[in-house]
Amino acid sequence: MLLKDTIIALATPSGAGAIAVIRVSGVDAISIVGDFFKSIHGKNLTKQKSHTIMLGHIVEGNKTYDQVLVSLFKNPHSYTGEDVVEISCHGSQYIQQQIIQLFLRNGCRMADAGEFTLRAFLNGKLDLSQAEAVADLIASDNEASHQIAIQQMRGGFSNEIKTLRDELLNFASLIELELDFTEEDVEFANRDQFKDLLHRIQNVLRRLIDSFAVGNVIKNGIPVAIVGEPNVGKSTLLNALLNEERAIVSEIAGTTRDTIEDEISIGGLGFRFIDTAGIRETEDVVEGIGIRKTFEKIEQAQVVFYLVDGCSLFVDGNHLENLKVEIEKVKNQYPLKQLLVVINKKDMLSEVNLSTINLQLATALLLSAKTGEGVEELKNQLLQFVNTGTLRNNETIVTNTRHYDSLIKALESVEKVNFGMDDGVSSDLLSLDIREALNHFGEITGEITSDDLLGNIFANFCIGK
Structure with missing residues (x-):
């Protein structure tokens, strides 16, 4: 590890913006930048106190690169524990590269990934965790x-x-x-x-x-799989949760052939929703691949929404009983997963039908993905699935x-x-x-x-x- 040399890198995201910050750290950081920084008040950078900011220009001979603010942090009172100079220049990519290349030609080298923080660790400013x-x-x-x-x-x-x-x-x-x-x-x-x-x-x-x-799961996002038969409103529900037209919605069964994923924050937690292909018997090769992926996503998910078309429950007398059987099959197949039965198309159901569902499927949640009714309740139900007690109590x-x-x-x-x-x-x-x-x-x-x-x-x- 080369800790005696002076490193430089862009500390702000690459691309054009209002300003960019170029960070220089090492034993010669102050002297190298001082050779090319001309303060508007004629101050010598090498003689300034730590934690001061100066306005001036980066100049090489007769060429002026930019008007900049230079922030000075002397060792050991800096992020890395070394002498650090941060140059705030205008956000032009051309200006950024010209200034970095100037110092690369005059004693600096490009920093490796994470090298500023590595030096902070090695110099005792941070422990590894x-x-x-x-x-x-x-x-x-x-x-x-x-x-x-x-x-x-x-x-x-x-x-x-x-x-x-x-x-x-x-x-x-x-x-x-x-x-x-x-x-x-x-x-x-x-x-x-x-x-x-x-x-x-x-x-x-x-x-x-x-x-x-x-x-x-908090760090990586909590995966939630939306599964069910074709055309029950899975893609419509995904769009309602994300509040945007993320997935194609069609009355044609089997529209979703592949999984669609997107993430949102609910109650301060990240949830990654996965819209899957409808589960059914099919001879379509492409749709069949999508259905196999559906079961893969169920394996990866922490929470599963089993979405049901509420209107289909009253087409014949056995459909509601058949649904109960299917729910038990899913629970038995994935006993460790949080499973929530969601009855969609609430807006199209009569009061009698709603009462029947509430009586027969008391734990199911009724909503309308199309109108948005019940979607907020669904989000609140999600938060109850995640044990955030340690987070709320500020525990490690x-x-x-x-x-x-x-x-x-x-x-x-x-x-x-x-x-x-x-x-x-x-x-x-x-x-x-x-x-x-x-x-x-x-x-x-x-x-x-x-x-x-x-x-x-x-x-x-x-x-x-």
Whole structure:
């Protein structure tokens, strides 16, 4: 890792805009920018205090590139912990590239993906879980994912892990001290207190591990499959939920041949709705492929809307009973999924028919995808399916698969220690399992890392962050 060189990158999205911010970080950042920055008040950039902003021009010889604002952040009081200069120029792509190329010719190199945040981590400005939260914060597109990323970036998750690790490390030190006095047969670590600590750590780890079920769907969006027979109004419902004409609507059965997906935020949570091909017996090859995809999407979904044409329920006397049988089949086939039966075309049903449905299918939700009646109630029902109690209570929620994996391994190691104490295992063997647990804690916060691990994490960042 080249930490002695000076890096540069565009910190704002590429493309034309009102302004663009170019970030420079490294030991020579101030002097390199200072060689080409001419303050309108004649100030020397290298002699200015940290956290100051100056107006001037980027100039090379007789050529003026742009009028800019230059923000100065001296080490260690900067994002990266190094000297950082941020140049706010006009948002022309030509201007952006000309300024970047100027500094590339004069001592800078292009930053790699996530290299500014990598340097912040290596310089002790962030731990690894906080650094990963930066990427999550940039990617957050709803209130819930934003709230979780902010909490993690502020160190909520890190502090919880560090507290557990410090307490466990203290006992590990006492147990390892006992190894130096094996002949005296003394115990420096109180075994009862240690057992209490292990039980407390296990409870915290189990809570964090369980939170991943909520955190993962919040981060990636909660998949909701809209399924049913052809022409029951699946595409119309998708359009009503999204409040736009996203899917083609036709009276011809089998219009939807492939899955259509889009995401919206409801109550601060991201939901990814999937409109699927109608389920029926067909000899049409293309439609048959779409139906197979429907069942694949049901497997991937967390919530399933089983949509029914309300008018069809009263065509013959057996249809309502047949529907009950079909619902039971779906429930038995997908027992772990949240299933909601939705009766569409409420606007076309008589009061008698509505009463019959309410009596026979009490848990079903009645709506009209065409008029929008009942759609808001459907959205509220969705929110009840998601356990957001931990979110509302501002508890730590795990969203990162790497953290989840390390927590599981840490729990396994702690359980080994607990079993070992019950079986009277010697201090040297207990010490090995404790060290293993400490290593898994350290992997989360970055106290234990490898170049490969850091490369994999920061490769997913955007350039300029």
